[in-house]
Amino acid sequence: MARPVRVVVLGSGSWGTTVAGLAAHNTPTLLWARNPDTAAEINEQRRNSRYLGDRELPEGLRATSDIVEAAHEADVLVVGVPSHAVRATLEQIADRLRAWVPILSLAKGLEPGTRLRPTQVVSECLPGHPVGLLSGPNIAGEIADGMAAAAVVAIQDDSVATALQPLFASKVFRVYRNTDVLGCELGGVLKNIVAIAAGMAEGLGVGDNTRAMVLTRGLAEMTRLGEAMGADPRTFAGLTGIGDLIATCTSPASRNRRVGEALARGLTLDEALAELGQVAEGVKTAPTVMELAREYDVEMPIAAEVEAVVAGRRTPAEAYRGLRKVAAGHEQDIV
């Protein structure tokens, strides 16, 4: 009888640990934590208290702080560290992975400097493997609590996606497939910036109509840039686009939204990030996205205002006043 597929997840933050927990219900799963104390807590107490509080992790989930041991074990590799850490993490396991192990990225940011998407960084560091992502409206704490949700495995080869789907799915976690890797990945990256804008709006005490406007015009910006870069615009109407945008912009648990709210309360960016203590990818991604907007000649007024706020050139109130000055064009102008 063939042995079960072994899933290895790199990164023991809130989402890496949660995804490892999903996989552990289906198949043997090993989680790499760079901090040995985190690995010990997961193995001995079945908890990751820093990121998931008191939530109990599945019995089958094992953890290690030895990344090379983790790589040797992988039949499927999941990369769950933040975007800025993907390259340095994977460089430690170059040549350590067996041939043709599929790799899924969880990261929703762009690599500072190179402007590469996480799947592109993965392909550069570990060439020759099928590379895709798992993405969708997935606030980690809710999924760790067993609340119903859905995500998408996006990978070019649909037969690989079909093989990966059941590893992460459960009765309450639906996993769809999509071959538009670019569109799915950009959805997760770009919604974080709109979520910072939504958080600022929340902090400034706007009304429901303003909230709806930010989400809808934010989606238009995401779709415009995505289409200009070669993505299928229909992807932005799916789970990894509007789905994730709604979850992140409306959930008080979203770290990106919380940063926006904190800035609107008058905290500096450093104070807001220190208060958060977790990653908010939109902060580092906003300047990179504005570089892409200029390169592809795409108008992104909301992202531009968010970038100006995180760079300290404007306050959230000034940013919202700035948005009022943007001329209202034809609603259906995409590119």
Ligand SMILES: NC(=O)C1=CN([C@@H]2O[C@H](COP(=O)(O)OP(=O)(O)OC[C@H]3O[C@@H](n4cnc5c(N)ncnc54)[C@H](OP(=O)(O)O)[C@@H]3O)[C@@H](O)[C@H]2O)C=CC1
């Ligand atoms: N949380 C969520 O709800 C979701 C998050 N995501 C995405 O998943 C990715 C991971 O985020 P998430 O788990 O939330 O992040 P967290 O902030 O919860 O945790 C970050 C994790 O990455 C590790 N880490 C940080 N910097 C480095 C580094 N330089 N090298 C190696 N490891 C590092 C941390 O280790 P240590 O604890 O030792 O500092 C920790 O394990 C992000 O791109 C995020 O956008 C996607 C969907 C949902």
Ligand SMILES: O=C(CO)COP(=O)(O)O
């Ligand atoms: O990507 C997420 C939900 O899908 C998590 O968003 P935050 O990083 O803003 O918490």
